[in-house]
Amino acid sequence: MLAAVVGIAVVALVAGAASPSGHPADHPVARSAHSVAPAGDAARGSSGVYLESAGGAAVRRASAAHPERAIPETAPLPVAAFDRPIAAYRRYAGRDAVAMAAPAARLTAALRRGDRGAARTAWTAAYRRYLLLGAAYGALGALDDAIDGTPGGLRGGVHDPAFSGLHRVEHDLWTGRRPASIVPAAQRLQRLVARLPARVRTVEITPLDYATRAHEILEDAQRDFLSDRAAPWSSAGVVATAASVDATGVVLGTLRPILQGRGDALEPVETRMGQLRGVLAGIRRGHHGTTPRLDALGSTERARLTGALGAALEALAAVPGTLETVLPPDVPKIPESR
């Protein structure tokens, strides 16, 4: 809820941000480091044709190597178009990271008191806060692993000493451990959370990362949350999915000014996201205004949630391509073998 409100505020901040800059050297940002393209084009001896895009950026029209691959219908965006969306998101994420400290502290306090119920509530609030970071957590590296890591890839599974953070506490809190025995793990979590705001402030977010996160936050939800894989002990899949929907809403809110009028990705995204929010609201209404555990969903509720999420994802999949900052690079031919 809060995220949605923030999202709207952010939209106002970034409105009109899409002002293309002038020089092609500013542009080469691709989906990941390996596809950084234009700088070396001339050196590659490609015979691509250059033309002026609407914003004045030099872009190549056709690929000599793969002439069947036409140029996208919209010219690439200048990298600078992402400056304000990412800055707005960074401010949002910084506030959210700070806000995670409170439920983390409540968690430790409740465990000290031996109040398992309050501890579970605080844990869920902390988890939700973390997921509201959305666009950043994929870039937080080792800190993300420490806070949100699951035991699947650890040799010792849940008994592995490296199993820490939110899910260590979750495991202990829902598998009958004495609350007092969980205090050290909760304190460790608090220390990790304390490092979060500084990390979020400095994390590198490229336009490509950012555009990609617009759909990948919910891809993760589909893969990890609605399968109950990520939080199996608390069965917090619905809370986690709802937080991911909110986080996606924030990202989309910042991107809306540059998405508007570019291709036709925005309208289906807004329709499907609205329907997805509607399904989540219906589920809360059906459970006395609370967000139920995933394993408490009826089969129809679950199928509708899965379906609405899937449909939203199909629409969101168009976002990264719509926001590309480079044309598909001209892949050089492999020289004839010796």
Added chain:
Amino acid sequence: MSTDRRAFLLRTAGTLGAGALIGAGTAEAARADDAPPPAALPSTGAAGLDARFPFDGPHQSGILTPQTDAVTHLALDAIAADRGALIQGLRSLSARARELSQGTTAAPDLSDVDAPPADSGTLGVVVAPDALTVTIAFGASLFDARYGLRDRRPAELIAMPAFPDDDLDPARSHGDVLVTVAANRRDTVVHAVRELLRPVRDAFALRWTIDGFQSADRAPSPHGARRNLFGFRDGTANPDAKDEGGLVWVAGRAPEPAWTAGGTYTVLRVIRMHVEFWDRVGLREQENMIGRRRDTGAPMGGDHERQDPRYDLDPKGDRVPLDAHIRMANPRTAATRPQRIVRRATNYSRGFDEAGQLDTGLLFVAHNASIERQFAKIQARLAGEPMTDYVTPVGGGYFFAPRGAAGPSDWVGSGLLA
């Protein structure tokens, strides 16, 4: 009684395989004059019902023999009461596998219609070989105190560790014995699995199983590696089966125990592919993650599948990105050449998960002479590759497939246990 019937079935096997194209001369089963004449079998080459791979030989079939379309992996727990019972179980497994893979009959004994038939009859009365292979391998857990095998363990055989980004389900991982049943047709595999388990019920219990299929060899560029469920050709750079140059077979020299000679380490990994997610990824990104064109299978910048990507001329990854799967897995340098593995992957599809997403993916199988020198090196190199987001390894195990049986009186595993 049942023994007699088995003998009858075995006798018929020799005549049935007379026209087989593959493995001729290896079926040493008795050629009895009183065997009934075989029913006519279609003779349509290697894909025909009469295609036959030898069961006996220096190496087990199903490792370097041409890959067939349908496979079932059976991970078994050994429940045999003692070493003698384990030996009996393995003997029975080999004997039945030999019969089925060389072709046999399943005609019921009409003189005793009150007895349950010896064969399920699901293939009718003629059990054609259909290129059936039954490959038997041992997991690290077999080498514990139960059967006195502690000091016989292959030097590199351990329980498959969880790699970073794995999410291994213990209920679908490991096992004392892995039996891989493969054939050209699914019904042949299903029949063989049912028949193989029948004589070994008190020796082996099913731990987990999974079925795989190979994609068809399709135009426009047939005879390439088959496609996986990401739509990409998989296995193009496999070492040539005829010239594997020490990549597959263990020599049996110290520190390996001598009985391992002629065997191979088998890595099976059940890799779930998040195909809904994958299908929402742009073609450019898909191809850059793999390093190949999806349509032709050619390395990026190339025109045909088998083309050398010439990484030596592409040091910055202008063609094939430096973190593309094919480049990380096989950088094609002199140093990584001995690390290559023989892959024998199939696809799997087994319903869907709690979130309504298809449970489908790849049954990665690698055969190699040394896990440490080969598979584990490649796996370490692949850690964190961009494709990681779209796949989750969920099960499998490390196994050791010993040399083949020497003949009808021998059995797979005799070198270890006899």
